[in-house]
Structure formats: structure tokens, C-alpha cells
Amino acid sequence: MASFIPEAKLLEIKEAAPIAEVIGQYVSLKPRGRYLVGLCPFHAEKTPSFTVYPERNIFHCYGCGVGGNVFTFLMQHLRLTFPEAATELAKKYGIPLNLKKDLTPAEARASRQRQALYEVNELAAKFFTENLGHPHLGKPVREYLARRGLPEGVAASFRLGFAPDDWRLLIRALSERGASLEAAQQLGLIVPHHSSGHYDRFRGRLIFPILDLQGRVIAFGGRIIADGEPKYLNSPESSLYSKGRNLYGLFQAREAIRKQNLAILVEGYMDLLALRARNIEPVVATLGTALTREQVRLLKGYTSRAVLVFDGDEAGLKAMRRSLPHFAGEHLPVRVLVLPPGEDPDSYAAKQGVEIFRNPWEEAKPLFEYILDDATRNIGDELEKKLAALETLRPYFQSDVDPVEKALWLRLTAKRLTVSESALEESLANKRPALSAPMVCQATALNLERSLIKFILANPEILPRLDVEEYLEQFTDIKLQTIARQICNCHRQLGYLDHSLLVTQLDDDDLCRQVCSLSLAAEEYPPNHLELLIEDYRRSFRKRQLKRQQKKLRLELQEVYQARNGGDFLALVAQVREIEQRLRDLESSHEPLGEKENMDGQRSQS
Ligand SMILES: [Zn+2]
Missing domain, CATH: 3.40.1360.10 (Dna Topoisomerase Vi A Subunit; Chain: A, domain 2)
Structure with a gap:
């Protein structure tokens, strides 16, 4: 995704745009130790598990597993493409970025098309506001707004406009400004006519531009000024706009809301x-x-x-x-x-x-109380009415609600229906029992590969002293292997490890999540522990390697034994013995410190 933006540029942007500041604009974050935490914008939660790690310029959510750097955050939260996220940050923090020369032809085309859509919307918005300000054309609408008590300042901050009652004014204005009519049609600003050409969708309407969280115009709403139907008309959904994903006025209100x-x-x-x-x-x-x-x-x-x-x-x-x-x-x-x-x-x-x-x-x-009041109005003491009310309320109890809140609802409802809480609970549970999620077995022990990656992430300066190439060949988890390899590449390339750049280089959602999760769990160790740990990993990987060889030899041994081939048999026995001896040597040189503190569970898996 990022290959076309030079890495030096990405590092520059990352340096200029502190992750806490960027994410802090969308999520309220509170300091916790060296981290910042907040409620995750990507999943439902009551206690914060969304964690930002400013020192490493990454974030990770312990609840849903999302993770990444400033770019991935903007991409996911604002639904931007990578170049858009990079451009946005570059612009905001004053980093010159020339995407044109860095994009592949296909990416350049997609980016141009999207850009054209924004530009057409912007041109249309300007056209509408100009009409509203026009001495004659906009007068009736300005009078309407004045009657509704709307100050000019508010109209301006919401960029209100006016589409006069004419079939081709916008088309003409867009054509004069060299805008793409195809883009205007995609956005639903103009509608193809059944015989020929196009006509304006919004006519004789007060216009409300709908902005995204970056203040870009993504759609329009229009209210009829004279008589006519429908009273309100909105842009259709487009690649810029989905009505279920946006809220009118959030761009202008977000600071006040916060x-x-x-x-x-x-x-x-x-x-x-x-x-x-x-x-x-x-x-x-x-x-x-x-x-x-x-x-x-x-x-x-x-x-x-x-x-x-x-x-x-x-x-x-x-x-x-x-x-x-x-x-x-x-x-x-x-x-x-x-x-x-x-x-x-x-x-x-x-x-x-x-x-x-x-x-x-x-x-x-x-x-809930409001809904309860409404459902139980005039039920008196009639059993049938009570049961009917209960059926109305049942779906709420079956929705995915916090248990404490549900208990509160239960108490209120029981009181209102004058039944016992336990009877009510039973009734709610009996008829259509809510499906409980299947038990998910999660391996709690960290395996050696994950442990090694964490160790390197937190202490990348030890990389030259680790036999990491040898370990990499032994990796059984391909994804972890890819991550480890990329860590080495990134470190080699820069002479240090940049977590944020690593995320971009991995260029894969799942790998990116994994590396952020590992990075947040990774501890730095004092220098005097590092040597012990390096030794520990060396021993652990050797041990694992030997055990694999041992297993293989034993299988061979079994085959040879069954085939009654004496010569090979003795040679194999000797090899198995040798491996056993080497394993014993490793065990006896075992230093408890590293294993106990940091290899957590590794022995049971190796
Ligand atoms: Zn989450």
C-alpha cells in the first residue's frame, strides 16, 4: 500500500505528526503510565482497552485487536486510502509531499477519480453559497432564513446555499469551471435525462452541504423553498457518502461535544x-x-x-x-x-x-425508561396486557447489552409489571434463550517465536548479537516469520527500529495488528539482563532444534528397526544418544533468571 511513498517521507510525516495528537482528535485519551488509553472507536466497550504508545508511535486495542500507526488509524477511522491519509497528515503538519510522481498508474487514476469527486462537490457547494449571497437570486431564501431566526454566521459556518429553480444552472456552472459531469452524475448532483443530456437534481431548494470529519463536502441535503414535494431531498449514496455512516453537523460540533x-x-x-x-x-x-x-x-x-x-x-x-x-x-x-x-x-x-x-x-x-413507560401505559392489572407489554420489551433484553444495565432494566420492568424479578428473568430466558457464544479456547502460553519477536521489538539494539537468521529458518508460524524478517530488514535499513515504519512496511492488516499487539506487550530490559536473555534464546532455539531432530531420528529408527537393517540402526542409535547428551548439556547450563522471567511458558511448548 505504501511502496510509492518514499520511506524517508513517511518517517518525516510520522515525526511531525505525534500519534497521541492525531488520534487524540478523534478519541479522548487519558495517560496511563507510558501509554494513553481511551474507549476504542472500532468496537463497543465500557472500559478503555484502546491503547496508544507514543514512544513507539503505534496503537493497539486489547479488546478487538486493531492496531497500527497514524496512517492506519486515519485509514480505518476516516475510511481513507493510504495516500489520502499520508497527504492529510503531510498537509496538516506542513510536510511537502508530491504524490503524483510517487503513485503507480492505477493508484494515480483511482486517486484522481476520488479527488475529482471531492472537487465537484466543492465547486457545487461554492456555487450554492454564491447563489445564496446573490443580491436578487438569493433574497427570498435569505428572507426565509431570517424568518427562521438563523444568523448569517451560522449559515456561513454550515455553508448553507441555494439551488435556484432551474433545470441546468448547476450543469452550466460546473461546465464553465471545467468540472467533470461524469463525476457530478456519480455524486447524484445531476441526473441523466431519458432523451438527452442531464438536469440538476436540486432545484428551488435551500442547500445543506454534508461534511465529513475532515470538513470535505461529501453530499448535500436540500429543503424546498416554495411548495413542492418532497420537502427534503438528499444526495444518493456515493463512493464518498453513506448516510448511515455520517452525522450532519458532527464536523462543526465535535469540539463542543467533546x-x-x-x-x-x-x-x-x-x-x-x-x-x-x-x-x-x-x-x-x-x-x-x-x-x-x-x-x-x-x-x-x-x-x-x-x-x-x-x-x-x-x-x-x-x-x-x-x-x-x-x-x-x-x-x-x-x-x-x-x-x-x-x-x-x-x-x-x-x-x-x-x-x-x-x-x-x-x-x-x-x-429504556421512556420505552418502558410507553409499553406499559394503561396496562392496569390485566394479565394479557402485561404479557403483551413484555413481548414488546423482550427484544431489548435479548440485545447485546451490558449485564448491569440489563439487571437494572429487569428491576424496573418487574416493578412496573408487578411481577417478581426472578419470574420475569425466567420468562425472558425460557421462551427464546439467548445463544451463548461458543467457548473460545485460547492458548495462554506464549510460544518461543512470539517471545523472541517481543524481545527484539523492545530491545532492537541486540539484533546484531542474535543469531536471528538461524532462528528465522526454524520459525513454524509463517506470519510471525514474516514479521521477524521485516523487523530485521527495517533495523538493517535504518540502523535502528522504527515501529511505525515497520507497520507500514508489513502492509497487511493482520500482520500489522499482530506486531502492534506484540510491541505493546514487549518490555525493555536493563542491559545486564540482555546478555542472559540472548543466551536464553540461543539455548531455547537450539533445544527446540535438537528435539525436532530427535523426533525425526526416532521415527527413522523405528522404520529401520522394522526393516531389520542392522548397520543403519546402530548409527542412528548413536546419533539419538548424541542428541540426548547435547540436550542434557543445554539443561545443565540452564540459567534460571531469563527462563523464569521472560520465557514464560516456552519450555512447555518447545
Ligand atoms: Zn477495539
């Missing part, structure tokens, strides 16, 4: 802007769909509290119910603020003020 440790989720663009207009900042909006697990995970990188704001209509209620398993599954505590029927955040704030949105966590009700 600072207040709170995210307020509203349903639409105008709800969000109405709150921004009243200086309520940590707000994001779903993009016209029910909240997805990925969106919840995205939020979790910035906050540990979410408040859903919905009007009390049936559609909103349904969306809210469906989101509970996502929050519970991601262990993101969520509360809900239900506005009176017919009110949206804008109309509500206009009448009642914004106090409720300033401190919504205190004002809101835990989502």
Missing part, C-alpha cells in the same frame, strides 16, 4: 440549525434515517452521553425505539427528551426558551 461530554441528537437540518442559532452547540442530526450502530459508534469517539430530542409523533417514537439496542450495544448511555406533540426544537425554544437544551441530560429520561 468539551461538554454530551451530544444532542435531533431529527433534521433545521432542528439542528435552530439550536445552533441559540448557541446550543453540541448538536448533530441523523440524515433522514433511523440511527445506525455506526453512527452511535462515531459519536462514542467524542462523548459518553447522548440525548435524543424527538417530537412525540409515532415515526419519531419508532426511530427512537429502534436506536436503543445500538446505544446499549455500544455502551453509550442515552436519554431522551420528548417535546410536546407538534413542537420541534425551533418552535419549542421560541416559546419556552433554550434552558432545557442547555442541560438536557438532567432534563431527559433514560431511553
Whole structure:
């Protein structure tokens, strides 16, 4: 993936972009010893197992096993390609990088195509904002925004725009600026006409550009200005945009969300802007769909509290119910603020003020309680109604929820249905027992190969003193062998070991995870221990080699014995004896220190 960016350049970028700072923009990290830890953005967890190791410029998650360097982090978190991640960091930290001359033709083409898509979106966004600012053209829309109480500053920071009611204005504007119409069509900005040519998708609409976490325009939403249907229209999904993976306003709100440790989720663009207009900042909006697990995970990188704001209509209620398993599954505590029927955040704030949105966590009700209230409304003491309510709630209990939270739900539900907790639990367990995950047997003992790699990762200066080539030939695990070989190459090449560069050189997700995991587990030893350890590895690899030979000879011996071939037999016996003697010699020269402290489990495996 990285072969086309010179390694010297990668090292330069890595030096300039400290991993703690880069990752810290997306995950809140707390120092723990020489590491930094935080909640993993790649899997659901309540206690931090996502670990950043600044000295070695790598990260690793003990929970889900992801690991890598600054580049891999950005690639996975922001869904960038390697050149994009490198370019992004280079740009941000002022490192000159000329990708054009470093890419293969195919990579260059793919990169150009993606770039063209971003450029077309950017041109379109500019075109829309220019229209909004246009003295005559934009006047009705500016008046509309003023009526909605939206200050110009907010409109500007969200890059609001206007698509006039015309079939070909955008097409003309893009053509004049030399933009690719093919790209515009791929993005859904223009639509092919059944007879000939194209027409603009967004017409007569207030435009809301949708930005990714780097502030690039990836799609648009449009609200009709005059009468017409549909009221809201969004860009279709494209290679830049997936509605279930983005949240409107997150780019603008992420700092506020992090600072207040709170995210307020509203349903639409105008709800969000109405709150921004009243200086309520940590707000994001779903993009016209029910909240997805990925969106919840995205939020979790910035906050540990979410408040859903919905009007009390049936559609909103349904969306809210469906989101509970996502929050519970991601262990993101969520509360809900239900506005009176017919009110949206804008109309509500206009009448009642914004106090409720300033401190919504205190004002809101835990989502499960809300759902419970709703399911058990008017059930009285009728058994049938109670059972019906229980069926409504059953899916929540069967979702992947923290046991403590589930126990709490159980208590609340039992109380509400006036049944005992144990009876309720039994009922929930009996009907459709949740499948328990199969027991996974994990080898706990470190094997010799992993142990050696860890030793080298932490103490690479010993490499010239290890008979590493000899050990490498004995490796049985091909992946570990590849890792070890690359460590040697990297060390030879630089004269020292660079963990971050190693990750890039390995160029394979699994190898990259493994090496980061090993690196985090690797301890440095004081110099006086190193010699003992080097000796220890030498002995261990010899021993393993001898045992393999011994096994092979014994098999041969058996064959020869069965074939009654006397001469060979005696020679083989002599060889076996010799190996046994050498093994005994190794045992007797055994120094306990290294074995006991660092070879952990190795003897049982060798
Ligand atoms: Zn993880």
C-alpha cells in the first residue's frame, strides 16, 4: 500500500505528526503510565482497552485487536486510502509531499477519480453559497432564513446555499469551471435525462452541504423553498457518502461535544440549525434515517452521553425505539427528551426558551425508561396486557447489552409489571434463550517465536548479537516469520527500529495488528539482563532444534528397526544418544533468571 511513498517521507510525516495528537482528535485519551488509553472507536466497550504508545508511535486495542500507526488509524477511522491519509497528515503538519510522481498508474487514476469527486462537490457547494449571497437570486431564501431566526454566521459556518429553480444552472456552472459531469452524475448532483443530456437534481431548494470529519463536502441535503414535494431531498449514496455512516453537523460540533461530554441528537437540518442559532452547540442530526450502530459508534469517539430530542409523533417514537439496542450495544448511555406533540426544537425554544437544551441530560429520561413507560401505559392489572407489554420489551433484553444495565432494566420492568424479578428473568430466558457464544479456547502460553519477536521489538539494539537468521529458518508460524524478517530488514535499513515504519512496511492488516499487539506487550530490559536473555534464546532455539531432530531420528529408527537393517540402526542409535547428551548439556547450563522471567511458558511448548 505504501511502496510509492518514499520511506524517508513517511518517517518525516510520522515525526511531525505525534500519534497521541492525531488520534487524540478523534478519541479522548487519558495517560496511563507510558501509554494513553481511551474507549476504542472500532468496537463497543465500557472500559478503555484502546491503547496508544507514543514512544513507539503505534496503537493497539486489547479488546478487538486493531492496531497500527497514524496512517492506519486515519485509514480505518476516516475510511481513507493510504495516500489520502499520508497527504492529510503531510498537509496538516506542513510536510511537502508530491504524490503524483510517487503513485503507480492505477493508484494515480483511482486517486484522481476520488479527488475529482471531492472537487465537484466543492465547486457545487461554492456555487450554492454564491447563489445564496446573490443580491436578487438569493433574497427570498435569505428572507426565509431570517424568518427562521438563523444568523448569517451560522449559515456561513454550515455553508448553507441555494439551488435556484432551474433545470441546468448547476450543469452550466460546473461546465464553465471545467468540472467533470461524469463525476457530478456519480455524486447524484445531476441526473441523466431519458432523451438527452442531464438536469440538476436540486432545484428551488435551500442547500445543506454534508461534511465529513475532515470538513470535505461529501453530499448535500436540500429543503424546498416554495411548495413542492418532497420537502427534503438528499444526495444518493456515493463512493464518498453513506448516510448511515455520517452525522450532519458532527464536523462543526465535535469540539463542543467533546468539551461538554454530551451530544444532542435531533431529527433534521433545521432542528439542528435552530439550536445552533441559540448557541446550543453540541448538536448533530441523523440524515433522514433511523440511527445506525455506526453512527452511535462515531459519536462514542467524542462523548459518553447522548440525548435524543424527538417530537412525540409515532415515526419519531419508532426511530427512537429502534436506536436503543445500538446505544446499549455500544455502551453509550442515552436519554431522551420528548417535546410536546407538534413542537420541534425551533418552535419549542421560541416559546419556552433554550434552558432545557442547555442541560438536557438532567432534563431527559433514560431511553429504556421512556420505552418502558410507553409499553406499559394503561396496562392496569390485566394479565394479557402485561404479557403483551413484555413481548414488546423482550427484544431489548435479548440485545447485546451490558449485564448491569440489563439487571437494572429487569428491576424496573418487574416493578412496573408487578411481577417478581426472578419470574420475569425466567420468562425472558425460557421462551427464546439467548445463544451463548461458543467457548473460545485460547492458548495462554506464549510460544518461543512470539517471545523472541517481543524481545527484539523492545530491545532492537541486540539484533546484531542474535543469531536471528538461524532462528528465522526454524520459525513454524509463517506470519510471525514474516514479521521477524521485516523487523530485521527495517533495523538493517535504518540502523535502528522504527515501529511505525515497520507497520507500514508489513502492509497487511493482520500482520500489522499482530506486531502492534506484540510491541505493546514487549518490555525493555536493563542491559545486564540482555546478555542472559540472548543466551536464553540461543539455548531455547537450539533445544527446540535438537528435539525436532530427535523426533525425526526416532521415527527413522523405528522404520529401520522394522526393516531389520542392522548397520543403519546402530548409527542412528548413536546419533539419538548424541542428541540426548547435547540436550542434557543445554539443561545443565540452564540459567534460571531469563527462563523464569521472560520465557514464560516456552519450555512447555518447545
Ligand atoms: Zn477495539
